[in-house]
Amino acid sequence: MAPTTRPSRPSLTYRGGGERPRPLSGVAALGLVFRRELLARLQSRAFLLSTGFLAALSFAAPFLVGPDGGSTGMPEGLAGLLLTLGVGAAIVLVVALWGATLATGVVDEKASRVVEILLACIRPWPLLIGKVLAVSLLGLTQFAVIALAAVGGLAASGSPVPSLGLPVAVLPVSLLCLVLGVVLFSVLMAGLAARVERQEDLSPVLQPAYGLTLAPFAAVVFLAFDAPDGPWLDVASMVPFFTVFALPVRMALETVPLWQQGLSLAVTVATIVGISALSGRIYGNAILRSGGKVGLRESLRAA
Numbered sequence: 001m002a003p004t005t006r007p008s009r010p011s012l013t014y015r016g017g018g019e020r021p022r023p024l025s026g027v028a029a030l031g032l033v034f035r036r037e038l039l040a041r042l043q044s045r046a047f048l049l050s051t052g053f054l055a056a057l058s059f060a061a062p063f064l065v066g067p068d069g070g071s072t073g074m075p076e077g078l079a080g081l082l083l084t085l086g087v088g089a090a091i092v093l094v095v096a097l098w099g100a101t102l103a104t105g106v107v108d109e110k111a112s113r114v115v116e117i118l119l120a121c122i123r124p125w126p127l128l129i130g131k132v133l134a135v136s137l138l139g140l141t142q143f144a145v146i147a148l149a150a151v152g153g154l155a156a157s158g159s160p161v162p163s164l165g166l167p168v169a170v171l172p173v174s175l176l177c178l179v180l181g182v183v184l185f186s187v188l189m190a191g192l193a194a195r196v197e198r199q200e201d202l203s204p205v206l207q208p209a210y211g212l213t214l215a216p217f218a219a220v221v222f223l224a225f226d227a228p229d230g231p232w233l234d235v236a237s238m239v240p241f242f243t244v245f246a247l248p249v250r251m252a253l254e255t256v257p258l259w260q261q262g263l264s265l266a267v268t269v270a271t272i273v274g275i276s277a278l279s280g281r282i283y284g285n286a287i288l289r290s291g292g293k294v295g296l297r298e299s300l301r302a303a
Contacts, residue, residue: 029122033130037105041138051142055149062150062157080166081224084248087174088217090143091181091244095213098139099186102131103193103202106287111197115287124284129276132187140182166252173261174248180268181244184275185213191279194287195294205293212241220245228253237264240271 041047109115118127189209196205220242223233233253236246237260247264250256278300286299 029126030130030133033118033122033127034134037131037134038138041134047138047142051145054142054146058146058150059153059156062153080170080252081249083166084170084174084252085221085224087178087248088181088220088245090178091185092213092217094136094139094143094182095185095189096210098135098142098182099189099209100206102135102186103189103206104199105131105135106190106193106283107196107199107202110194110287119288124287125276125280128190128280128283129187132183132190136179136182136186139186140179143178167255169261170248170251173251173265176265177244177248177268180265180272184241184244184268184272185209187272187276187279188212191275191282194283195296195299197290197292201293216242217245220249224249224253238267240267243268243271 109118115127189206192205192209193202196202216236220233220236223230223236223246227233233246233250236242237250237256239246243264247256247261251261282296282299285301286294289299
């Protein structure tokens with residue numbers, strides 16, 4: 001059997017003659033892909049319709065449940081803990097819904113050969129990151145609208161809102177962890193999706209990304225209720241992939257020194273940079289390969 005070779009980047013012929021245009025610079029290409037992804041998904045109206053429906057449902061939920069809402073008598077500390085755990089649950093939900101949408105789009109572009117045209121003027125890394133940022137923004141915007149609608153429904157229905165009793169820094173740090181967590185896991189899913197060109201092959205290659213999302217969240221939930229005073233939650237807040245789930249919960253349970261908050265966020269940012277480089281390598285090496293699933297080792301080799 002003759003060995004398979006990696007296809008070269010597609011060559012285009014320009015009617016006007018002259019030299020082939022140079023690829024766009026990283027910033028310009030990233031901005032172009034970002035705008036393209038946003039407009040393409042907004043023009044489909046699916047985003048607007050789904051967001052409006054879910055926001056209306058969230059607003060109406062307090063009226064359907066009743067004025068008590070099951071929140072009376074909730075301990076102050078428990079309310080704050082549930083809120084920070086809800087941030088982790090939001091990361092899981094946004095990644096599960098919008099990460100899957102992002103991965104599906106990557107596979108569709110590979111199967112239809114649209115990506116070959118895009119790579120003629122855009123390098124792989126800006127193409128990947130532009131997609132991730134656009135889809136992450138849409139997912140986070142949808143979540144924000146739904147959350148605000150739920151708060152508005154609580155206020156309009158007169159339902160009691162439990163006192164959180166959290167330090168001021170917990171909410172902004174939790175929101176920052178939400179944004180960083182969605183970007184982190186989305187970029188991993190987009191890179192892994194480039195290894196296949198059929199939708200039916202997509203689920204198996206995304207299993208590592210789902211595992212790295214669900215396992216840390218489940219571990220933090222267990223530690224928050226079973227060992228809130230133990231050292232393991234402190235350790236988890238400094239471990240890659242665990243930080244975005246563990247840091248808000250830890251800040252709700254105890255006073256976390258400022259330097260440890262900064263270190264935890266720095267670990268998360270460094271993890272995003274490393275995963276972006278890894279996913280960009282996989283994407284660049286696998287997105288033009290056809291004929292079935294590209295092995296992980298093969299997709300990590302130098303081009």
